[in-house]
Amino acid sequence: MPNLKLVYFNLRGRAEIIRYLFAYMDLKYEDRRIEPADWPGIKSLLPFGKIPILEVDGVTLHQSLAIARYFAREAGLAGKSELEQCQVDAVVDTLDDFMAAFPWDEKIQDVKLRSTVQECRTSSLSKEQAFSKLLADGAPTLLRNLETYLAESEWLVGQSVTWADFYWDICSTTLLALKPTLLDNFPTLVALRGRVQTIPAIAAWISRRPETRL
Ligand code: GSH
Numbered sequence: 001m002p003n004l005k006l007v008y009f010n011l012r013g014r015a016e017i018i019r020y021l022f023a024y025m026d027l028k029y030e031d032r033r034i035e036p037a038d039w040p041g042i043k044s045l046l047p048f049g050k051i052p053i054l055e056v057d058g059v060t061l062h063q064s065l066a067i068a069r070y071f072a073r074e075a076g077l078a079g080k081s082e083l084e085q086c087q088v089d090a091v092v093d094t095l096d097d098f099m100a101a102f103p104w105d106e107k108i109q110d111v112k113l114r115s116t117v118q119e120c121r122t123s124s125l126s127k128e129q130a131f132s133k134l135l136a137d138g139a140p141t142l143l144r145n146l147e148t149y150l151a152e153s154e155w156l157v158g159q160s161v162t163w164a165d166f167y168w169d170i171c172s173t174t175l176l177a178l179k180p181t182l183l184d185n186f187p188t189l190v191a192l193r194g195r196v197q198t199i200p201a202i203a204a205w206i207s208r209r210p211e212t213r214l
Pocket of ligand 1: 043049051062065
């Protein structure tokens with residue numbers, strides 16, 4: 001059993017997909033949640049200056065989705081064939097493109113934002129305006145596309161749960177914290193959240209994890 005230490009802020013954020021996989025795999029790990037005040041000192045020690053990182057027997061891994069993909073393969077959650085794996089990765093990247101478009105940690109008021117996720121035009125908006133615009137204009141398109149992609153299926157890719165379903169649950173939980181009505185017209189996407197959240201290991205993790213807004 002490798003020694004695992006996950007380092008991130010006290011947020012679900014980009015570490016939560018790794019925590020879901022560890023919960024599903026019943027892997028023991030240290031869930032180190034650092035204080036913002038300690039961040040500058042830690043940042044200077046990291047190979048790429050970003051978190052989450054995962055230490056595996058002293059080897060430092062970075063990039064949340066690369067780490068998650070590695071464990072998803074181990075867990076049998078990466079897709080049942082190479083074709084399905086590509087589809088799973090594509091759904092994860094689609095969700096991540098959208099989440100990454102939000103100016104999460106800009107301290108200044110004026111931020112450059114991709115005005116829609118599809119087009120890479122830039123416009124100068126306040127942070128608040130940027131969040132509103134993405135939720136009002138970008139989200140419905142993404143949600144309609146996901147709804148069509150899911151169609152009548154139980155899971156986003158193939159016949160069983162994959163980490164793309166986990167990532168949908170995690171990203172949509174954050175989006176719902178920003179806009180509680182977001183999924184009001186998307187019952188099949190809500191039902192998918194329910195299927196993920198009732199997987200026993202995931203339900204247990206959700207009930208015991210630290211409560212944070214994001
Ligand atoms: N694509 C990277 C991943 O998924 O791991 C993004 C990593 C990233 O931007 N992490 C943010 C960070 O380290 C927190 S979510 N911010 C602090 C900083 O850049 O100083």
